[in-house]
Amino acid sequence: MKKLVTWLMLILILISSVIINENVVNAVEKQNDSSEIKVPTDSKTSSHSEQLVSTQSKSESKSESKTTSSEKSSSETTTQSSSSHRDKSVIQNQSRDAIMPTATINDGVTGWQPATQTTIASIDIDKAANKSLNYTFGNSDGTLKFDQGNGGIIANNMPPRMNVFIKDNGKIVESSFKSTAGMGGSYDYSLLTTRSSTAPTIKTTSTSAQGSLTGVQYFQAKDAKGQTILKMVGKYTTIVGRVPSFTLEYLLRPSLEKPSVQQELYIYNATSAAIDGGIFFAKDTSLNGNDGVPVSAQGNNAGMYIADGKYKLFLNMGVEDGPVKFNAMSYHRNGSYSLSDYAMNDYSPANFDGTGIEVKNLKEGATVYSGSDSAYSAKWNWQTFQPDTVYHFRNDLGIATAGLVVPEAAETYKNKTTSDQKNHVQDNITIEMKAHNLGYSSEWKDINVTSKIPDELDIDPSTIKVTLNNGDQVAIDASKYNQTTRMLTVRLPKNLAENEWSSISFDAKINGKASGKTINSSMVAKTEGGTGSFDTATASTKIPVEVEPVEIEKKVLNETEKETTYQKATVGHVNDVLDYQVKLTVSSNGADMSNGVLADDLAKEGLELVPGSVKLTYSDKTVETPADVKQINLKK
Structure with missing residues (x-):
C-alpha cells in the first residue's frame, strides 16, 4: 500500500511551457516493494490542504491540428457512507435519557394518518382476474383472533404480526401458518441479548409479542404509485416489566416494481446506555394451506422460495439492509405457540453466530428444506445499539400466481486490485449487473439493461460482456457504451424463463473524483416497450472510497496568444508556447507523503519542453529547478 507518514500537505506549483495537447500527470507514491499508485489529473485540490507543491513549465506544440488541453471538474457526490443498518442522522433534538413513544425515525414516508391494526392494504397482481397481494398487521380475514396454541384457546388480543397473503377471486392464499388466527408460531422481528442461545423462544425474544410491546399505534400513508404503506410503532423492552429500552417501527412497504412487500424494522435506542444484541426474523410458513411444500434456493444468495404448482412464495434476502445469514428448517415448539424455538435450528452451529445457506x-x-412442516429465519450481524441512534433491517416477501413475471435486479462489485476490503483511487473493479425472473411459469421478454456510469468510474468498454443463465458468455460491442452521455445500454440476447438469470459485467477504474466519497452505481432492467404491471427492476450498489492522500489540479495558458490566466482548457496551434501549472496537494484527511514522484510525459502527447522553464515551489517557499518533468522526486 501507499507509504504514508503523518498529516502534512505539500503544495506544488509547476509552471511549464509545453505544446498544446491534453497531458497526463501522475503523482506517484512509491512503496517499499517498488510498486506505484498513480493519482489522475482530474482530482480537485482539497480546500483543507495544509501544504502545497507547485510546478511551472513551458512547452511548445508540434501538432498540426487544433487541440484542447482540458481538465474535467469533479462533480460532487451527495450520498453518504454509513455503517450497515445504522443511521445516526435521523434523530433530531432527542434527550438521551428520554423514552419517546414515537422517536424521530426517518422512514422516507410523509403524510402518515392514523389506522387500525385490522387495516388491510393491497396491490393488484392481475386486476382483470381479480387477484391482489394483501398485507396487514392483523389477520387476513380482518379480525384479531389469536390461537394461543395450548388446547386451541382463541383470544381477541392478537399481537401485531406481519401478514402477507394473496386474494384470488376472494380466496385467501396465505404465506404464514394460521394467517386467520394470529400466526402465533411466527416470531417476526426478534431481539436476542444472549449471543450463545440455541433455542430462543417467541415469548422471550419477539419484539411484537404480548407483554414486551407497549404504547402501540398504527398508521397508513401513500407511496409514489398511490399504494398504501402501513406502519406500527411502540415501545419495547427486552425484560418484561422494566422501563422500555427501544422505540420500534414495523413497516409494511409494497414494492414499486413487483408483487412483494418490504418487511422492515426501524429500532431506536432511547436510553443513555449502549445495548448489545442481535436481530433475527423467523416465520412459520404455509402456502395455500400446504405446510409441507419444499423450500428452494434462489441463485446468487438472493433468498429462497416455495412453490406448490399454482402459487409461488418468495423470500428475498439480498436487499439493502437485508440479513447476512438465512436458512429454512422444521418448525418446532415446546408447549404453546409462545414457546416456539426453531429460529436457530439447522445453522452451523445452532446459535446466533451459526452460518446458513x-x-x-x-x-x-x-x-x-423438504420436511413436513417448514419454517425459515434470517439473521443480521451482532452489534452494539448506541444511544440516540436508529438502525434499519429489512427482508422482502412476495407471492406470484402462475403465468406472472416477477422482474428482479441486483448489482454487485468486486475489487480486483486490493484484498483489504477497502477501495482506493486507481483501484480496478468489476461491476456486475444482474437480471432475474423470479416469476412463476412465465417468461420475461425483450430485456434492456441501462446504467449511467458514475463520473467517479472510468469504464473499459472493451470488457463489457453478458453471462447467460447456463454460464455462456457473450462479448458486447464497446459502442454500447456512450462516452459522451456515459450511458451503458445492453439488450440481453435471451429472454429469461422462470428462475433464470443473466448478467452484464465490465471493468472500471476508480478515479480521483471518488476520493473520500461513496460511489453510487445503479441499473435498470426493463422490458423494451413494456407497459405491464411488472416489467421493470432496478438495483444499485454503494462503493465507499478511501480518502486519496494526494490530489492534482492542472491548468494551462497560451503564452503565444498572450493569455494571462491559467484555465482548465485553451486552444492553440502548432509552435504555440503553452504554460502549464500543476498543483499537487496532500489532503489534511490523509497522511504525509514520502518518496513522492511527479511525472508528466510530454513527448507522448506531442509536446516539447522549453529548456530551463521548470520551476518547483514547495509551501515552505523552497524552490527547485528540475531539468525535466519526466520524473521529479519530491521531498516529504
Whole structure:
C-alpha cells in the first residue's frame, strides 16, 4: 500500500511551457516493494490542504491540428457512507435519557394518518382476474383472533404480526401458518441479548409479542404509485416489566416494481446506555394451506422460495439492509405457540453466530428444506445499539400466481486490485449487473439493461460482456457504451424463463473524483416497450472510497496568444508556447507523503519542453529547478 507518514500537505506549483495537447500527470507514491499508485489529473485540490507543491513549465506544440488541453471538474457526490443498518442522522433534538413513544425515525414516508391494526392494504397482481397481494398487521380475514396454541384457546388480543397473503377471486392464499388466527408460531422481528442461545423462544425474544410491546399505534400513508404503506410503532423492552429500552417501527412497504412487500424494522435506542444484541426474523410458513411444500434456493444468495404448482412464495434476502445469514428448517415448539424455538435450528452451529445457506452458494432451485412442516429465519450481524441512534433491517416477501413475471435486479462489485476490503483511487473493479425472473411459469421478454456510469468510474468498454443463465458468455460491442452521455445500454440476447438469470459485467477504474466519497452505481432492467404491471427492476450498489492522500489540479495558458490566466482548457496551434501549472496537494484527511514522484510525459502527447522553464515551489517557499518533468522526486 501507499507509504504514508503523518498529516502534512505539500503544495506544488509547476509552471511549464509545453505544446498544446491534453497531458497526463501522475503523482506517484512509491512503496517499499517498488510498486506505484498513480493519482489522475482530474482530482480537485482539497480546500483543507495544509501544504502545497507547485510546478511551472513551458512547452511548445508540434501538432498540426487544433487541440484542447482540458481538465474535467469533479462533480460532487451527495450520498453518504454509513455503517450497515445504522443511521445516526435521523434523530433530531432527542434527550438521551428520554423514552419517546414515537422517536424521530426517518422512514422516507410523509403524510402518515392514523389506522387500525385490522387495516388491510393491497396491490393488484392481475386486476382483470381479480387477484391482489394483501398485507396487514392483523389477520387476513380482518379480525384479531389469536390461537394461543395450548388446547386451541382463541383470544381477541392478537399481537401485531406481519401478514402477507394473496386474494384470488376472494380466496385467501396465505404465506404464514394460521394467517386467520394470529400466526402465533411466527416470531417476526426478534431481539436476542444472549449471543450463545440455541433455542430462543417467541415469548422471550419477539419484539411484537404480548407483554414486551407497549404504547402501540398504527398508521397508513401513500407511496409514489398511490399504494398504501402501513406502519406500527411502540415501545419495547427486552425484560418484561422494566422501563422500555427501544422505540420500534414495523413497516409494511409494497414494492414499486413487483408483487412483494418490504418487511422492515426501524429500532431506536432511547436510553443513555449502549445495548448489545442481535436481530433475527423467523416465520412459520404455509402456502395455500400446504405446510409441507419444499423450500428452494434462489441463485446468487438472493433468498429462497416455495412453490406448490399454482402459487409461488418468495423470500428475498439480498436487499439493502437485508440479513447476512438465512436458512429454512422444521418448525418446532415446546408447549404453546409462545414457546416456539426453531429460529436457530439447522445453522452451523445452532446459535446466533451459526452460518446458513449463504455460505453454500446454492444454485437456483436447489432444495434447502423438504420436511413436513417448514419454517425459515434470517439473521443480521451482532452489534452494539448506541444511544440516540436508529438502525434499519429489512427482508422482502412476495407471492406470484402462475403465468406472472416477477422482474428482479441486483448489482454487485468486486475489487480486483486490493484484498483489504477497502477501495482506493486507481483501484480496478468489476461491476456486475444482474437480471432475474423470479416469476412463476412465465417468461420475461425483450430485456434492456441501462446504467449511467458514475463520473467517479472510468469504464473499459472493451470488457463489457453478458453471462447467460447456463454460464455462456457473450462479448458486447464497446459502442454500447456512450462516452459522451456515459450511458451503458445492453439488450440481453435471451429472454429469461422462470428462475433464470443473466448478467452484464465490465471493468472500471476508480478515479480521483471518488476520493473520500461513496460511489453510487445503479441499473435498470426493463422490458423494451413494456407497459405491464411488472416489467421493470432496478438495483444499485454503494462503493465507499478511501480518502486519496494526494490530489492534482492542472491548468494551462497560451503564452503565444498572450493569455494571462491559467484555465482548465485553451486552444492553440502548432509552435504555440503553452504554460502549464500543476498543483499537487496532500489532503489534511490523509497522511504525509514520502518518496513522492511527479511525472508528466510530454513527448507522448506531442509536446516539447522549453529548456530551463521548470520551476518547483514547495509551501515552505523552497524552490527547485528540475531539468525535466519526466520524473521529479519530491521531498516529504
